[in-house]
């Protein structure tokens with residue numbers, strides 16, 4: 637049983653599609669109910685075992701209720717992917733406390749809440765794999781996002797490493813993906829096509845990443861093929877940080 641947040645669009649959706657194609661039962665989570673309906677009905681039509689729940693990942697009681705319901709219905713939770721996230725490009729001298737809180741609520745609290753609810757079940761099972769979405773911003777500094785986005789993605793790396801260390805002896809692995817510039821609605825809504833072309837021309841692999849590129853990596857990290865990997869953040873950016 638796999639649970640993927642941010643599954644309504646972008647990389648979360650691509651991950652859910654990849655998992656479904658591999659035969660996994662998947663619970664899709666997103667804020668946008670209409671997107672979930674579309675993804676769920678398409679994947680069900682292709683024969684996949686899919687459920688979905690519209691919720692805000694920063695809503696403690698909603699997250700608790702969902703994870704409890706999944707475990708009650710299926711008896712286990714094998715894989716958790718925390719892809720839900722938001723970006724704001726605001727420069728630091730323009731940044732309000734409210735905007736700082738909003739980005740932290742979704743990117744950090746949302747990731748924390750799902751990990752917090754899933755981890756005890758994975759520990760009981762003696763097995764589980766958590767894949768978080770950090771960013772190259774969590775390794776250096778964001779190109780598109782402000783200081784709050786960079787700080788949130790560093791926090792995701794900290795959570796990933798700390799819980800990986802605690803969870804290792806119990807069979808729970810925790811890793812993160814650190815994407816560079818990936819062609820999703822998030823990027824298209826943040827920068828114009830001209831700037832995107834400028835960025836991609838400077839990458840050693842001179843294109844944007846695709847959601848499918850990242851979904852392949854998440855599949856690897858979620859599966860037993862990465863059984864001896866935990867606590868890492870994998871840079872997937874076409875060589876951008878070189």
Ligand SMILES: NC(=O)c1ccc[n+]([C@@H]2O[C@H](COP(=O)([O-])OP(=O)(O)OC[C@H]3O[C@@H](n4cnc5c(N)ncnc54)[C@H](O)[C@@H]3O)[C@@H](O)[C@H]2O)c1
Pocket residue numbers: 641642643644645646647648665666667668671691692693694718719720721722723742746769770771772814815816817818819820821822823
């Ligand atoms: N696109 C990139 O270049 C890039 C690079 C590095 C990291 N990331 C990270 O990857 C993840 C996925 O990004 P994407 O580009 O696919 O973004 P996206 O905006 O295309 O998709 C994100 C999804 O998360 C959902 N979401 C947002 N806030 C939510 C909330 N409070 N509760 C539930 N769902 C919520 C949105 O509705 C959306 O469907 C994010 O965490 C993002 O920070 C993206």
